[in-house]
Amino acid sequence: MANERLRAAMAAGGWTHDTLAQKVGIDPKSVERWVNKDRTPRQRTAMLAAEALGEDVHALWPALRQPRKARTISPELVALYPRRADLPIAAYAELFAQARERLEVLVYAGVFLHEGYPRLNELLEERAAAGCRIRIAVGDADSEQVQARGLEERFGHGIESRCRLALMHYRPLLGVPGVEIRTHATTLYNSIYRADDQMLVNGHVFGVNAYGAPVWQLRRAEDGGLFDTYAASFNAVWETARPVED
Structure with a gap:
């Protein structure tokens, strides 16, 4: 018709x-x-x-x-964890190990990655050597946004110290072909860990440390869906971030 x-x-x-x-x-x-x-x-x-x-x-x-019937569950949602602490560090290592084209990390600090998986830098180097583009964005410890986050979490200067510590962990990767590291000064609503078409998103909750906030696991299944929303968010932050000098 x-x-x-x-x-x-x-x-x-x-x-x-x-x-x-x-x-x-x-x-x-x-x-x-x-x-x-x-x-x-x-x-x-x-x-x-x-x-x-x-x-x-x-x-x-x-x-x-006529209003469309609401979709109750996104087809891209693989799993939901009440707290980041409920997700074993092996899940992050396995996610990164699967990356073939791109591997992206957006955090304020995220030092739990190196603390829980000391071989992380070696894994990232291996992925980069295999042709995977790696982009890591860490919070600028001197930015107002990071300092405000510390006050909100009642963590004080602790988060600033952890941002600096995270950067120290990643510094050995400076100059490695295929690896880019930047610092950002944005209000971070979610930490993002991406490997190709898979992603872990750690939501940030006011007054709650990231380890106590939920994580949702996504797998890209459609254009313009949840996955693409968070991928676009990463790119937006990345464009404002400053490259870390060796």
């Missing part, structure tokens, strides 16, 4: 499948399905298309008037 109203609106405005798709930022085949098979796009995409066509979005796609 064709969407005749959409077809008429496109014809009136001189829009083709290609030009409308380019305007909205999608594949032309999606527009073809809207027109010829009366498929309903996602809310945001539909609104962009309706704006371009000068039409009411609900007139083009009446189904959007």
Whole structure:
């Protein structure tokens, strides 16, 4: 069944499948399905298309008037741990060992990695030598954000010291091909540990040390899902971070 109203609106405005798709930022085949098979796009995409066509979005796609059934569990959620302390250090080592293309760590300190797995640097060197790109972002101990976090956790200057200690642990990797280390001064809402399409996310809770906050394990399964949200967050922090000099 064709969407005749959409077809008429496109014809009136001189829009083709290609030009409308380019305007909205999608594949032309999606527009073809809207027109010829009366498929309903996602809310945001539909609104962009309706704006371009000068039409009411609900007139083009009446189904959007009906609220979509909420997805109760993301298909990307593999496991949920109440506290980081519930997850053995071996889980991180196994995650990193599986990385083939990229390995990323975003923390304020995360010294538990080296304390629990002293061979971590050696593992990272092995992954880098195999062609894996490694990016590690540690908190800037002198930043206001890190100092504020210490006050929130009632940890005082302890977190600043642990940021410096984390950097000392990673310093032997400076100059290793394929390994980049930076310091960031952002408000960190989650610590992120990524290996290709798998990820561990340690949520940060006000007044609670990271080891007492939950961890969710993700595996990428769709575009624009939970995994991509946290991957984009890492990239945003990385762009603001400063390279550590040897």
